[in-house]
Amino acid sequence: MQLSIKRLGSMGVAAALAAASLSLLTAGAAQAATADGIAKTATSQLGSGPCGNGGKGYYAPGSSQSNSCSGQAWCADFAGWVWAQNGVKNLGGLNDLASSFKTYADNYDGGLSSTPHVGDAVFFHPNSYSGFEYDHVAIVTAVNSDGTIDWVGGNQSGGIVSRNSHMPGNVGANEWTNHGYSVNLQGFARPVGLQTSSLMRLDTVVAGNAWDNQRNTDGTWTGASMIDGNGTISQTATAALADGTFHVLTLTGGKVYDNQRNRDGSWSGAGLVDSSGSITALAATGMADGTMHVQTVVGGNVYENQRNPDGSWTGAALLDGNGHVTGLAAEALTDGTLHLQTLVSGNVYENQRNTDGTWTGANQLDGNGHVTAMAGEALTDGTLHLQTLVSGNVYEDQRNTNGTWTGANQLDGNGNITAISGTGLADGTLHLQTLLWGNVYENQRNTNGTWTGANQLDGNGNITAISAAGFLK
Structure with missing residues (x-):
């Protein structure tokens, strides 16, 4: 039942984002983790579909995520795969729902942060809706001087990995509308085990x-x-x-x-x-x-x-x-x-x-x-x-x-x-x-x-x- 609901949600978001001229959909042997490495991995998949990654699909090994080739809305699977490829820790609690990244932040960082960093997972959810069909998660690839952010996400418009640039970066911002619901930025999940910069x-x-x-x-x-x-x-x-x-x-x-x-x-x-x-x-x-x-x-x-x-x-x-x-x-x-x-x-x-x-x-x-x-x-x-x-x-x-x-x-x-x-x-x-x-x-x-x-x-x-x-x- 959950799987069919998520499929329905992803189709609805695709239509909403196409109408809004945005590039988004919704969801529900690693190297040392660095912010730039996470961003580079995400952007390397631009244009790929659910069975990208050389046909292997996306998911975080050791987590509860399904392979993105399985047919479910796969934005969470893509974000989990990006983190896993870069050695981010404690991914076992992630699943196919975008909201599992909020749970990750709750468990390891005291909740979602209001300050974006490159490499973070950015979580979206309509403030006026209690379900999860219109949720989405993506990877922050740039934090701009004007307060906006760039992100790369899987299962975005056209059902591919795509980028959104210079989008509102503040918590509560209305990022797009889906089935009459304003989808809002809820906050940022910081990856655990990120190798910090000595620059x-x-x-x-x-x-x-x-x-x-x-x-x-x-x-x-x-x-x-x-x-x-x-x-x-x-x-x-x-x-x-x-x-x-x-x-x-x-x-x-x-x-x-x-x-x-x-x-x-x-x-x-x-x-x-x-x-x-x-x-x-x-x-x-x-x-x-x-x-x-x-x-x-x-x-x-x-x-x-x-x-x-x-x-x-x-x-x-x-x-x-x-x-x-x-x-x-x-x-x-x-x-x-x-x-x-x-x-x-x-x-x-x-x-x-x-x-x-x-x-x-x-x-x-x-x-x-x-x-x-x-x-x-x-x-x-x-x-x-x-x-x-x-x-x-x-x-x-x-x-x-x-x-x-x-x-x-x-x-x-x-x-x-x-x-x-x-x-x-x-x-x-x-x-x-x-x-x-x-x-x-x-x-x-x-x-x-x-x-x-x-x-x-x-x-x-x-x-x-x-x-x-x-x-x-």
Whole structure:
């Protein structure tokens, strides 16, 4: 009975989507799982019918799914096969119903997420209908800067694997209409066992121009290349966002500009974000909810500007009216909090943004009195690492998951360091960059807590500022 109902549902959706000029229908020996790998596998099947995959059909081995050649609506079987081909874990509970991906999210990720990622399964269901005949599931293959998404799904219009581009990516969006029912985006199921990216970027300032150097997932570096030849840039701040983009914020003439690196490697070019004209310092960090938070210092006070997932900005609002702040560092932790450190008269203060958007207020963290610069990194284990620069030496203080701090201990006693930056990566490592005589050195903290020691990364000799960011997921 279920099988015949699903067949009936798929025929109804085909007609509805054809009328709407969309490319959708409905439903009901693996490599290491990566988001890009999942997207590549899905798109490799474009144009295939239910017995694609070289005539073998689609299903997730070890699950309760039937082979897509069996005649049932097969969008779930296709999505399960794509995940299975890429080593996604815990697929045993999947079946031929699209809603089994919602169950998967309930079991392994606390429910469907509202934030899309490449490689996710996107689940659709009419809000006003209790049945499953008009459900659908597909694979997210792109998250676009305007908040839309691309997906590839099986059993879409024409009964094939096809792609939909620049579709609404927000939960509740009406994606198409079927038999009078609006079919809504319900959320995203994150694949378990996804190999997280160790990609990071190091941005440097030389003679007022911004240069970018990418650390690849195998640990090699591409080498620095110019991304902004403005000639008057004094500082940069780098952030990695949940949609896979990087943002390099530049400070020039007291104003902040944002240059976005897209997933395809192209750059948007620097666009004005804050025209204050009096900004003296900045920090930036991306959060798991897709937002980016940029803090700036104007007249010794701290302002915050939030970039929303759709690319809009809230505008800078006063966050800390101390009047004597000279430096900033910011980190987004895995628990959803944001931590902002401010530098006042050589002392470090910390202000925590809670998950509800409220702030605790700044409290003294390090009363050394001689700190001249800071860098902070969030790690996958939930800890926060803060480095401070005192008399050319680097000290590190760790915030444990229970909120306690270990206290600052010397990490690099070089004595001539002038700037620091750092980032945590999804593989659990931490990468700290130090600026010495215009050259950049890198020191890696391994997952066991040991450090490799500082090694020269960029011997340009004329670098004046540095910033870095990488993906934690």
